[in-house]
Amino acid sequence: MKATTMNISLPAELARYVREKVEGGQYSSASEVVREALRRLSSDELREQSFRTLSGTRCDPERAAAAVDDLLALQKRHDLGGAATVEDLIREGRDE
Numbered sequence: 001m002k003a004t005t006m007n008i009s010l011p012a013e014l015a016r017y018v019r020e021k022v023e024g025g026q027y028s029s030a031s032e033v034v035r036e037a038l039r040r041l042s043s044d045e046l047r048e049q050s051f052r053t054l055s056g057t058r059c060d061p062e063r064a065a066a067a068v069d070d071l072l073a074l075q076k077r078h079d080l081g082g083a084a085t086v087e088d089l090i091r092e093g094r095d096e
Contacts, residue, residue: 043072
């Protein structure tokens with residue numbers, strides 16, 4: 001994936017948190033910290049959207065959670081990013 005450079009402003013507390021993560025060796029750069037945070041945000045949003053989609057069904061909660069995990073794995077495997085909807089992922093999963 002081609003990287004695009006962006007300049008962002010962070011409150012002092014978040015900037016300190018990013019620096020601590022890099023200085024602590026968990027990440028090699030501030031960009032890596034931000035990328036991981038955005039990946040997690042995207043996964044969280046997809047999980048919420050999936051549960052909302054499944055909430056109107058009579059689906060077993062354990063099976064619903066497993067389905068959401070499968071969708072997240074599919075998203076990661078195909079690098080669909082935050083632009084993918086639950087419906088996109090379901091269609092993609094059916095094609096595999």
